[in-house]
Amino acid sequence: MSLLAQLKEVTTVVADTGDIGAIEQFTPQDATTNPSLITTAAKLPQYQSIVDATLRQAREKMGKDAVDEDVSREAFKHLAVAFGKRILEIIPGRVSTEVDARLSYDMEGTLQTARDLIAEYEEAGISRDRILIKIASTWEGIKAAEILEKEGIHCNLTLLFGLHQAVACAEAKVTLISPFVGRILDWYKQDTGRDSYPPSEDPGVQSVTEIYNYYKKFGYETEIMGASFRNIDEIKELAGCDLLTISPKLLKPLSETEGELPRKLCPDNAKDMDIEKLSIDKSTFDQMHVADRMANDKLDEGIKGFTKALEELEQLLVDRLAQMDQPAIA
Template sequence: MATTALQALCSSGIHISSDTAEYHQIPEFKEYLSDATTNPSLVLAAVSKPEYADIVQDAVQFARGRLPAASVTETTALALDRALVQVGAEISKIVPGRVSVSVDPRIANDAEAMIRKGLTLVSLLEELGIPRHRILIKIPATYEGICAAQALEHPAAGAGAPIHTNMTLVFGRVQALACAQAGVAVISPFIGRVKDWWDAQGAPAAGLAQHPGVLLVQGIRAAYAAHGYAGKTQIMAAGFRAVDEIVELGKYGVAGGPDVVTLPPHLLDGLRMRENLALPLEFEPSPVDVAATPAYFGGADAAEGAAAYARDILHEMIAAVKVPEGLAKFSADAQILEDLVKQKVLN
């Protein structure tokens, strides 16, 4: 029986997440979606359009009412947070599962600031009626970000319920293993940007089966299975550039691919237009030397784990370059969004 790639992907066991802040576009694909992701860049793109412009004005009114005597800086900060969570709340009315809302990428190297921001965002979402189990706080997978996520996921006794996290800007196996050791809920490897890195290194052209982003996810899946992390830390593949990448990554189903793919509307539509595909195939993972994996998190010596992480990130190299590069882009958009909010506060 003929089927579309979108239907085949769903039947393979891989869940599908929407990757847009433009929530009016999501209902068209609702039957296929379980989750959704956002970030400041996506929110900026949305509120720059007339149909979403009220989000910022409503957020400013909320902040003024909550903090009537606050400074412009304080009002702007609360209004910015409110705008981010309002988008998440609107999307949560459409998809049945979890919605990812990002901390400010400009604080990606400050663990305490990310913990505070995560607590603030969850509190604002809960005020809007979104239960904690439907929230993922998206945090950049810097070392400090992983530390912050570990603290949110595993609070001290009496410090409140866990806050689950989605670690973004994952480019290599070292980050992926560190995140799983820290006990985070979800990691998001960026498929297209991984290929960009290897292309820049002069890697020879190869077919989709040798796509570096696809191979990374397959390697993470094998490592997670070998270490016992499967079912504890999910893999949400992100940053696809083409339908062919998604089809290639999904051909082994969950056994050899991600738990979730997060996709913008144009790629969801592309999958829906692609027909006559049968998934999944049987996956044969590469061997994993479990004993050789350092304990970056959760070991007996935290300082030794931190040193091993710093050493291995530099050796692997890709995250050392691509994380700051990604943060620079997200941070620039976060600043534009903040300036837009601030202008509304001043008016």
């Protein structure tokens, strides 16, 4: 059996991409998107029809006299959902759609945007149970997710790098968290000057393992989805995690490689572990976040990176609309 086939027996495999062709190829249960992935997909010729249809709908809604920037801004609000709807035609499970990263510290803005996204999916006849709203794991984002979960809107807390974020999410009863394995490794390699770590000593692997054992020890229902992998060894070390979201470039070697894939994470093993239970209020969260240089750096960097991708996508839509508005040459 391939490593991918064995992994699917102990872990829900999720495709980390906006590339619909890749999702069709690897048949994951769920799929996740983010601003960078949507921006990349929107540039590809095979998805121009999705972009153009979204722009035309925005033009119709705004009226023919609306300026291109306003039309593009309206289209931007709906493009992630347009990709999400297309992805849901392929997969049997859920798709994650992200709130604008520029609202990461704005609880009210996050709440409104999340409700708007769910409303748009439901207007298209898609149940909210098939949607995960992705929100950055800031204190404000976690508190917004706590409110949304009570409204039946399921959330995926992303850009998660520290145990304090994970515990706060679990106590807020969010549906799912996405700890970023590879980005944690990146930080430690840069901070220490090391070129590599043995798989079991990979700081990202260790972080997710710690969170997994904590959740299973204390019976939290929040699901853990490892994300942002740099190599297949990281994935192999986390076999047994609730979910793993994996890019097509790593799904391919997993599907083509045979060999034994032992389960590394198991809830029964966590029950007898000596783990201190934490209680996280805002003050504790802030103190732990400041003390964790890696989590502090990577959360800030991630929000800035997703914001840059969103700005690039906005400009892409403005440029595309200008092309569409040009009269055809006879």
